[in-house]
Amino acid sequence: MPSKSTAQATLEKADKKANSSSGWFSSSSTKYEEAGDLYQQAANAFKIDKLFKEAGDAFAREAECREKCKENNEAANAWWNAAKAYKRGFPDLAIQALSQTILHLTQSGRFRQAADREKEIGQIHLQETNDIRKACESYERAGDWYAQEDATATANQCYKDAADLHADLEEYSQAIARYEQVADHSLGSALTKYSVKEYWLRAGLCALAMGDSITAKRNMQRYSTQDTTFPSTREAKFVNALIEAVEAQDVEAFTGAVYEFDQITKLDNWKTSILLKIKKTIDVEPGLR
Structure with a gap:
């Protein structure tokens, strides 16, 4: 049987940690923090192996762990890392991940960064999915956010x-x-x-x-x-x-x-x-x- 890659082994550790029941002395937020760190390590290892879909999936799971701990900035970052991995051949998933990033950024009032991500969505629609209508909507939304941030x-x-x-x-x-x-x-x-x-x-x-x-x-x-x-x-x-x-x-x-x-x-x-x-x-x- 072929030995598991570092990425795969780390991912399994992360899954195990995320699904474990919290012990008497540890809170569930500690569990998700630790699982989030492991998912991030797994994602980076998948990137080294050039497995971008798997890297994106692992970053997305990290993001979900960060959300459970109410770490919104970290969650936004993890979704953005997922998007960057998905951009290597999985445009629809990249758009979904960017939309999640934007949700966190707008909730915390970071409209300038939200505009940057919305513009990225516009570019993906234009260059990858060839959806001119949606690209147009993204550019207008990004424009509005940039304008309100001067x-x-x-x-x-x-x-x-x-x-x-x-x-x-x-x-x-x-x-x-x-x-x-x-x-x-x-x-x-x-x-x-x-x-x-x-x-x-x-x-x-x-x-x-x-x-x-x-x-x-x-x-x-x-x-x-x-x-x-x-x-x-x-x-x-x-x-x-x-x-x-x-x-x-x-x-x-x-x-x-x-x-x-x-x-x-x-x-x-x-x-x-x-x-x-x-x-x-x-x-x-x-x-x-």
Whole structure:
């Protein structure tokens, strides 16, 4: 019979300790503290053996022991360690463990850390489970928590990511609202003011993707009153050229404007995809012309 690994042997010791009946002189909390320590040792040994699912499971059992002893900070930490192990190939379990971490962090008022973990959930949804809707919700929740902890720059980054995802889901009015919110926040500081034109550009593209050039025009005028330097930027000129092309139903002018902009500022995937959607609104029925 093969000999047991250190990890397996430690795990069995931990199980035995957690399931033992408390003696006359020891309290049940001591029992769970000791079991928790053993589960943690087992988890780390599994990590050394690169058995990440087993490591995550052992950390989760440690977390449950910490909860029984009302050690909330330790429990939050154990759940987070579980999540980090599960992230190596078990995204759904990682999300569950992170949700448990967040529960402990919000209960103890640690919203900044809760926001960090919620953002991690958003990234897993985006990169692993491919659930854009849930990723979007996580980024918005993280943004709210960062904002209430005065971490404005990080909050804005989350809201901007959420706006991009709303647009991917074709929820253009929600996307516009988020871009405008981030732009408003960014106008107030000399450090972030330069990025405002990018948010307004994205908001302008969303309005056009809705097939609503009137709203796009009205919004562009409003942005120009919020920042008088905006109309002279390449971003503003680009959106205005697109609005004209859309209203004239002129595919060539549209393509020309896109080509010209791309020569100086490379279009990212997000912009390329939304520009294709806008272009489709122009050449819907070219045969009728």
